[in-house]
Amino acid sequence: MIDFADTRQLAAYVLMALGLAFDLVGCIGLVRLPDVYNRLQAGTKCVTLGTFLLLLGVVVRFGLNAMGWKALLCIWFVAMTSPTAAHAIARAAHRAGVPLATGSVLDRYREDGEARDGAGEDAAVRRGATP
């Protein structure tokens, strides 16, 4: 006979430990990676998923009572707002002219911006001419 309460607690702790692991990996990436875009990439994805799992641990631990529903709402908020904020910061950093790391080979956002802003018709023709 499985003790159901204990199993649930164990599952909650496993979820929270996984979430903490993701948080730590994200923060190590934030410190170690070379430029702001890479740091955003590592940090935002890992920390969002880590917080997601920590909150899911709360849901599993308490079930769907007042705390569980609030944790679910919190998951929804974090999952919606964190990528949006990261996108806004990345766009702002690019527009503020933060340079890419030295090993970078491609900057699609700048290319698109040149095609959009610079000498409209010429750029459109060039874009159409080169597949």
Added chain:
Amino acid sequence: MSALELLMAGLVLAAGLCLWRAWLGPTAADCAVAVDLLGVLMVGFCALLTVQTGKDLYMVVGLAWSLLAFVGSLALAKHLEGRRFDD
């Protein structure tokens, strides 16, 4: 040291790494990224506090914190871009 305290210590370590990046950050955008992540980490810390105390209050703090961190990050991004806040 209970398992929960161990988890909290790990989260404090992660927050310390974030602060290290905010201190170090060569550009202002790096600091903005670090502060944004710190807000999300604190929501996770509120979740751990909820489990430890069994109180509803901390989850409410986490809810408010997640939304305020979002608004703060958007304001920082707008400031980085050099636009006014009422733009």
